[in-house]
Amino acid sequence: MKIAILETGAPPAPLVARFGGYPDMFRRLLGSECVAASYDVTLQDFPADPSDHGAYLITGSAAGVYDDLPWIPRLKAFLTEAKGQARLVGICFGHQIMAETFGGRVAKSEKGWGVGLQEYEVFERASWMDGAERVAVPVSHQDQVIERPPHSNILAGSDFCDIGFLAYQDQPAISFQFHPEFEPDYAAALIDFRRERLDDADAAIASLRRPNDSQRIARWIRGFIDGS
Numbered sequence: 001m002k003i004a005i006l007e008t009g010a011p012p013a014p015l016v017a018r019f020g021g022y023p024d025m026f027r028r029l030l031g032s033e034c035v036a037a038s039y040d041v042t043l044q045d046f047p048a049d050p051s052d053h054g055a056y057l058i059t060g061s062a063a064g065v066y067d068d069l070p071w072i073p074r075l076k077a078f079l080t081e082a083k084g085q086a087r088l089v090g091i092c093f094g095h096q097i098m099a100e101t102f103g104g105r106v107a108k109s110e111k112g113w114g115v116g117l118q119e120y121e122v123f124e125r126a127s128w129m130d131g132a133e134r135v136a137v138p139v140s141h142q143d144q145v146i147e148r149p150p151h152s153n154i155l156a157g158s159d160f161c162d163i164g165f166l167a168y169q170d171q172p173a174i175s176f177q178f179h180p181e182f183e184p185d186y187a188a189a190l191i192d193f194r195r196e197r198l199d200d201a202d203a204a205i206a207s208l209r210r211p212n213d214s215q216r217i218a219r220w221i222r223g224f225i226d227g228s
Contacts, residue, residue: 120156
């Protein structure tokens, strides 16, 4: 099955020329053959009907789910309509907007920014996952899901982010707080771009030199959308 991307934001403009937009990153992560289409929902570009595609991936964004932006209520309405009709995958903001839509709660974390490579402990495994006990994946976020939605399980978390990976029991849907699509060079460039807002940016950049599990997460996402 192919997946359609719901684009909820874009990298900072100076980085787009080097790394492309989020759809480009997900095509590199998942394989271009896995991506059916992309829709910039910030411009009110939505599929005509959720049944147009069998799976949707909701990207990260500089926006917060609580921001007063006209496309956010429409995205929530689309996800509500898509529930049970299509497989859903949320990444960072996508993780958060899915949680808010389906009954959870999101807030800006008192812990501040999460950046660099962070490790998550795997608590539960779905059939499309392998036996990894921990995964290390780039992150970039201030907001977190602080109350999981009903009918969801926490599959992985960390000391910094308790609810890092959700799977829903009442629909085919999963979401991740981390960014498997962020290649180390892009994640480092993003940290450098935001350096004035971050504590210890150099340590976060250095962490990205360690091995990461982004390709493992890509296999999990492909397995999920294929119904494995």
